[in-house]
Amino acid sequence: MDHSDRTMLGDKALQSHGGEKPHIWSSLEGGPRIDIGKQIFCNRSLNMRNIVAIGFDMDYTLAQYKPETFESLAYEGTVRKLVYDLGYPQEMDRHKYVKVAYHGFRELSKEDKVGTYGNTFIRDSFDEPDYALIDTLFSLAEAYLFAQLVDLRDNNPGKVPEGADYPRMYKDVRAAVDLCHRDGTLKQVVAKDPKRYINEDTSIVPMLKMLRNSGRLTFLVTNSLWDYTNIVMNFLCASHKLEGGITCKFDWLQYFDVVITGSAKPGFFLEDNRANIFEVEPESGMLLNNDNGTPMPQVGSTSPKMLPKGLNKRYRVFQGGSVGHLHKLLSIESSTQVLYVGDHIYGDILRSKKVLGWRTMLVVPELEREVELLWELRDTRKQLRLLRNERDLVEDRVHHLKWSLKFESLGDDEKQNMISSLGELESRRDQVRLAHQQAQGDYHQKFHKIWGQLMKTGYQNSRFAHQVERFACLYTSQVSNLSLYSPDKCYRPSEDFMPHEFIFFPLEK
Numbered sequence: 001m002d003h004s005d006r007t008m009l010g011d012k013a014l015q016s017h018g019g020e021k022p023h024i025w026s027s028l029e030g031g032p033r034i035d036i037g038k039q040i041f042c043n044r045s046l047n048m049r050n051i052v053a054i055g056f057d058m059d060y061t062l063a064q065y066k067p068e069t070f071e072s073l074a075y076e077g078t079v080r081k082l083v084y085d086l087g088y089p090q091e092m093d094r095h096k097y098v099k100v101a102y103h104g105f106r107e108l109s110k111e112d113k114v115g116t117y118g119n120t121f122i123r124d125s126f127d128e129p130d131y132a133l134i135d136t137l138f139s140l141a142e143a144y145l146f147a148q149l150v151d152l153r154d155n156n157p158g159k160v161p162e163g164a165d166y167p168r169m170y171k172d173v174r175a176a177v178d179l180c181h182r183d184g185t186l187k188q189v190v191a192k193d194p195k196r197y198i199n200e201d202t203s204i205v206p207m208l209k210m211l212r213n214s215g216r217l218t219f220l221v222t223n224s225l226w227d228y229t230n231i232v233m234n235f236l237c238a239s240h241k242l243e244g245g246i247t248c249k250f251d252w253l254q255y256f257d258v259v260i261t262g263s264a265k266p267g268f269f270l271e272d273n274r275a276n277i278f279e280v281e282p283e284s285g286m287l288l289n290n291d292n293g294t295p296m297p298q299v300g301s302t303s304p305k306m307l308p309k310g311l312n313k314r315y316r317v318f319q320g321g322s323v324g325h326l327h328k329l330l331s332i333e334s335s336t337q338v339l340y341v342g343d344h345i346y347g348d349i350l351r352s353k354k355v356l357g358w359r360t361m362l363v364v365p366e367l368e369r370e371v372e373l374l375w376e377l378r379d380t381r382k383q384l385r386l387l388r389n390e391r392d393l394v395e396d397r398v399h400h401l402k403w404s405l406k407f408e409s410l411g412d413d414e415k416q417n418m419i420s421s422l423g424e425l426e427s428r429r430d431q432v433r434l435a436h437q438q439a440q441g442d443y444h445q446k447f448h449k450i451w452g453q454l455m456k457t458g459y460q461n462s463r464f465a466h467q468v469e470r471f472a473c474l475y476t477s478q479v480s481n482l483s484l485y486s487p488d489k490c491y492r493p494s495e496d497f498m499p500h501e502f503i504f505f506p507l508e509k
């Protein structure tokens with residue numbers, strides 16, 4: 001590994017977020033070298049000095065679920081509901097992949113793809129209700145199961161319940177997944193053994209402490225309800241202490257000025273949302289009426305019900321409400337003073353940015369490997385560009401020869417020479433085209449066997465990348481990457497390039 005490799009990749013050994021000694025910016029070892037997979041990327045300038053409050057989503061942002069256990073839990077829970085409540089058969093093959101242009105597990109031919117989706121590249125038109133968006137990791141089990149049912153219906157139509165066409169099957173899967181999230185199928189099991197389902201991240205507490213020491217307010221806004229939130233946050237913020245035998249049920253609340261559970265995002269971000277807000281009594285989970293965050297007496301009582309003794313009143317937990325309540329509780333004067341970190345481009349990022357004007361940071365766990373691979377495959381990319389340039393060059397020469405043969409008055413010898421050159425060039429063009437296609441396919445498969453690069457569709461940015469660019473001011477692979485940067489950092493976007501400017505750049509080094 002040469003020096004530039006070390007600079008780009010940083011020192012992994014120093015940055016183990018799951019390890020005992022988290023490496024954060026404010027520690028003595030903290031500094032400018034950051035592993036590329038853990039860097040924070042910037043779409044729009046963001047000066048952290050202007051940020052007064054930093055908020056976090058919980059599920060798949062602070063809490064990263066383990067795919068090998070959590071996704072199986074979601075998948076199996078959903079299958080049980082489909083089989084026992086909705087009459088679907090039990091046998092469904094598990095070990096295949098799906099892709100948008102697949103029908104079940106059958107890849108659509110080019111013609112079928114055009115027939116189904118049209119041949120234009122309209123990134124924004126694939127919206128609900130005609131399309132289902134798989135844009136949160138929670139949706140994976142659902143997408144996989146639906147593909148299995150499509151296969152089952154095509155191959156064994158008699159085995160799916162009568163009248164179950166594709167739309168109905170999707171609705172059934174959706175309903176079963178939804179129920180799994182509401183009736184305890186997932187949460188009861190995770191709550192019993194969080195360590196089995198959620199990654200430990202010992203950087204979270206130091207990150208929150210650093211942000212708070214820098215004078216920032218911190219808050220949590222999650223769609224999960226209080227009982228589950230308390231279990232997950234206890235695990236994330238106190239698991240190492242719990243192992244020492246200390247039970248610290250609400251200690252984690254000290255890291256947040258306000259906690260809002262059951263927030264019903266994205267509706268939460270609408271300023272005209274009239275949802276009621278309730279204060280949660282942490283011990284009992286009881287909901288207390290309040291007036292815009294101010295405690296009020298319950299009917300039959302003359303004084304507001306106070307939280308249990310010993311629980312610092314400064315730490316406040318709520319359920320429901322809207323962004324208006326939150327701004328009031330935190331004394332936020334302008335939306336641009338708030339940075340919100342979430343994993344769901346639609347539920348967390350799009351509305352909060354577009355409607356409200358909050359600054360946003362999207363967490364994309366797949367990005368870590370994607371960025372590392374981009375770095376590892378830089379020579380391959382250079383080869384691809386060379387092949388592409390060669391293909392263009394040969395194609396241009398073929399066109400030119402064909403034109404000359406058609407329109408120039410040529411002597412017999414000259415014409416013969418041109419015809420044989422044309423033959424050679426056409427065969428070279430076919431070779432280069434094939435080599436380019438194969439190299440391009442191999443390159444994409446390095447990222448994901450079926451999907452290829454997350455942020456690309458061929459040479460263009462994917463729909464997901466397009467949304468990230470539009471709505472996420474910052475994006476990164478893990479929430480705790482924030483701990484690797486100064487809390488006063490001024491994030492600046494990279495320079496924009498138009499296609500004509502690439503003429504002047506040498507191929508990547």
Ligand SMILES: Nc1nc2c(ncn2[C@@H]2O[C@H](COP(=O)(O)O)[C@@H](O)[C@H]2O)c(=O)[nH]1
Pocket residue numbers: 057058059060138177178179181182221222223224225265
């Ligand atoms: N009722 C449903 N709940 C769902 C579904 N998918 C996810 N979820 C739940 O939402 C929250 C997400 O919390 P956040 O911290 O990311 O805001 C979590 O409790 C999930 O269980 C669904 O399809 N239906």
Ligand SMILES: [Mg+2]
Pocket residue numbers: 057058059060061342343344
């Ligand atoms: Mg989330």
